[in-house]
Amino acid sequence: MLSWTAIALALLRSLPELIALLKSVDERARSASDQQVGYDRAVADALSRMRAAVESDAAADEEGRAAQAAHPSDDDAFDREFERK
DSSP: OOOHHHHHHHHHHHHHHHHHHHHHHHHHHHHHHHHHHHHHHHHHHHHHHHHHHHHHHHHHHHHHHHHHHHSOOSGGGSOTTOOOO
16 A cells, blocks of 8 residues: 555645646637637628628618619609500
8 A cells, every 4th residue: 555655745746737638628719719719700700791792782672663763764653544545
């Protein structure tokens, strides 16, 4: 059976390796967290760009409808009841 001093000595000898292992686990956890944050930011940026594009397209469509209503380019401007005889 090992004595307490042998156990303590073994723990002290392995302490640098244990600290390095804990640092490695911590770095991997932080890296994964940073990666998730970066992914979330990229998704948020893409969604905001898409929203801006959709809003821009909707505004352009509304302007086009308003321009067409002000100056119709088809037969809607003419009286449908009128017939040339």
